[in-house]
Amino acid sequence: MEQPPTQLFELYEADFKVLLSNIKDKLDGNGKDLPGEQKKAALRKVEIALDEADDIISQLEIEIQGIPASIRSQYTTRLRQAKTELTRYRKASKESHTQLARFDLLGGSKTRAGLPTSDDPYGEGSDRTRLLAGTNTLDDGTRRLTDSTRIALETETQGADILRGLRGQREQIENARDTLHGADISIDRSSSRIQTMIRQANKQRYIYILIGLFFAVLVGLILYFKLSR
Template sequence: MDNSPTALFDSYEQDFQQIVSSIREKLEGNAKNERGEQRKAALRKVELELDEADEMVSQMEIEIQGIPQSLKPSYQTRIKAAKTDLQRFKKLSKETHAQLARADLLGARAMTPTMDDPYGSDNDRTRLLAGTELLEDGSRRLADSQRIALETEEQGADILRSLRGQREQIQNARDTLQRADTSIDRASGTLKKMIRRMYQQRVVTGAIIAVLIALICIILWFKLVR
């Protein structure tokens, strides 16, 4: 398993590229060339994949916070490119939805009412309502995607704040250990000085005792000899 700080980012980016490739195939293939229900089904799949791609971009924005500062510029450029692609396909999807709605509306208008079909105007209204509902559904999906992105961004911000607090606690603990280490070094130096002075005092005391003994011996010698 790759434990590098960019592994998750690369994984999300790879998933994003796969989703974008699928969206491109649908918008340039089924959603463009098919007609009727097949085209609508392709567009519904595109909307779902756009939501997934949006989620991948949000995850990439979260993961970039943990990437080393020296590597961030290139990854920020990659996120910017991903966002540009996502916005382009969202716009293309919206335009395709609008084209489908216009095609449905024009098809309804082409079916003009006759004496044999007195309910033609009702059919027009039905098609127009269907197109309007389709556009509203697309707008709702876009709003849901934006809401999910905002919620994900808020969650990422909370995680970053939590990590920042933990990092500050670790930093404070490290500073405390450094101060304790400095205090121990100072105490050790003080003890070494005390031990050195104790040995010096012992030497001086021994010398004084030796001198006293020598003086006593000299005094005794003079007294005994005389």
């Protein structure tokens, strides 16, 4: 049974909505008030989910090309809304990274009581500690941004290669379909010609049979008249 042209689009869209739900939970739900390291881990998972959502957007852009023009506009609107949602959550993720970095820079590593520990004679709330923590946070953020940029570029390159490959395969399929269509037309024409030739052959055979019968009757009549005399 042939699948409807919108089935894959809707399946990808459903996966996209599940990813956005998980992202929303980590940014605005249960993950919003997590402590430092757990918050960082949650944000890393958000970045991975955002990349997966971006891949799904690319798949939606491919699938929408195969949807009939009569209903494509509503799916184009849904694709545009999905892109808007993805952009909004990317912005929210970036803001969460910024807030976490600012929190660490301004003394987020303090104990709940704000008192120094035995490992830090200057106290975690001192300028020296905050400066070191801020420097480490900035370095860590720079590394993460560099890694994210590299991954994004690699993903973009791979996505472009995949899209080019899919376009090439689609062109091959369309060419094969056109070739098969042409072959069907040629077969229909050949079949029609063969049927015409068969009819003509049968017609000629009947004519030969009638001519043979005519001559047989004629010879019989000639013999009859000669013998009767």
